[in-house]
Amino acid sequence: MTAPAPQTPAPSAQEDRSAKIAVTVFPLIILGALVGGLIFPDAAAPLVSGVNYALMVIMFGMGLTLTFPDFAVVARRPWPIILGVLLQFIVMPLSALFVTWAFHLDPALAVGVILVGCAPGGTASNVVAYLAKGDVALSVAMTSVSTLLSPLVTPILTKYLAGQYMPVDAPAMAKSIMMIVFIPVVLGLIVRRLMPRFVATVLPALPWMSVLGISYAVLGLVGASSERILSGGLLVLAVVIVHNALGLGLGYGFARLTGVGERAARTTAIEVGMQNSGLAAGLGAQYFTPEAAVPGAIFSVWHNVSGSALAAFFQRRPLDK
Numbered sequence: 001m002t003a004p005a006p007q008t009p010a011p012s013a014q015e016d017r018s019a020k021i022a023v024t025v026f027p028l029i030i031l032g033a034l035v036g037g038l039i040f041p042d043a044a045a046p047l048v049s050g051v052n053y054a055l056m057v058i059m060f061g062m063g064l065t066l067t068f069p070d071f072a073v074v075a076r077r078p079w080p081i082i083l084g085v086l087l088q089f090i091v092m093p094l095s096a097l098f099v100t101w102a103f104h105l106d107p108a109l110a111v112g113v114i115l116v117g118c119a120p121g122g123t124a125s126n127v128v129a130y131l132a133k134g135d136v137a138l139s140v141a142m143t144s145v146s147t148l149l150s151p152l153v154t155p156i157l158t159k160y161l162a163g164q165y166m167p168v169d170a171p172a173m174a175k176s177i178m179m180i181v182f183i184p185v186v187l188g189l190i191v192r193r194l195m196p197r198f199v200a201t202v203l204p205a206l207p208w209m210s211v212l213g214i215s216y217a218v219l220g221l222v223g224a225s226s227e228r229i230l231s232g233g234l235l236v237l238a239v240v241i242v243h244n245a246l247g248l249g250l251g252y253g254f255a256r257l258t259g260v261g262e263r264a265a266r267t268t269a270i271e272v273g274m275q276n277s278g279l280a281a282g283l284g285a286q287y288f289t290p291e292a293a294v295p296g297a298i299f300s301v302w303h304n305v306s307g308s309a310l311a312a313f314f315q316r317r318p319l320d321k
Helices: 013-039 041-063 068-074 078-102 107-118 125-131 136-162 171-192 196-224 224-255 262-273 277-287 290-315
Strands: none
Touching: 013 041, 013 196, 013 290, 041 136, 041 171, 041 196, 041 224, 041 277, 068 078, 068 136, 078 107, 078 136, 078 224, 078 262, 107 136, 107 224, 107 277, 107 290, 125 136, 125 262, 125 290, 136 171, 136 262, 171 196, 171 277, 196 224, 196 262, 196 277, 196 290, 224 262, 224 290, 262 290, 277 290
């Protein structure tokens, strides 16, 4: 979910309250969409045709939260951003490959898990990094860079890792990611540049727009795959939990091993572990089977829950001086 990332060192009470709402109320809304898809599959399944459009709206909203100075962080602090993006596209894909092997997943679910692993960073990571006392500017830069690289990196990784399970049309997938992710983000960035006053008035509504878009996607994808989820949902949930935990834990551990500070390590953990799973689910449904969308749909719920818990844990731990 897209959330305007607080940038000031001393955030206001309103900003803090909005951030806490984002990581407590929003996961419940998305969970409600998942339950709704399971209870009313016939009504929810037709919504799957609009999932890509919902994702475009979400990514446009993400673009509206960005400014050109956000990208200046890349030039000022290239190493932690390069590290975070490398870990994003190494740890999560390889962890996905590991869990598909460890849990003996069938081809459709294996492809879905690998798609999650090869996706860019999740848009909710910025607000989770804020609540975890992480480096918000670094989080925004990492999410932006991994998102803009995704039309190239995600199809290549998916073809290399998931091609053993199902045929992967990497060029077509790259084109879809350009349409769903890259172009909406760039358009949002341009609109904010050209109409800053208008964008400032709509920024408070963007998190709600994003969570509604994600909920729409989850509702449709779950409705279309309800039988598969009901028959093997616990297995997929276990896979998602392990995959997400590996990303969070290894992201933090590798960051600390390279010598970055505690604040940057927390941010890296969150960026690596939280994925744009809505995109993964949409690609799974579009290019493979409805079952391939299941891991992404469940990850969309779970990583918001685990992100909230991790933020609460980090809030109680002092930062290194």
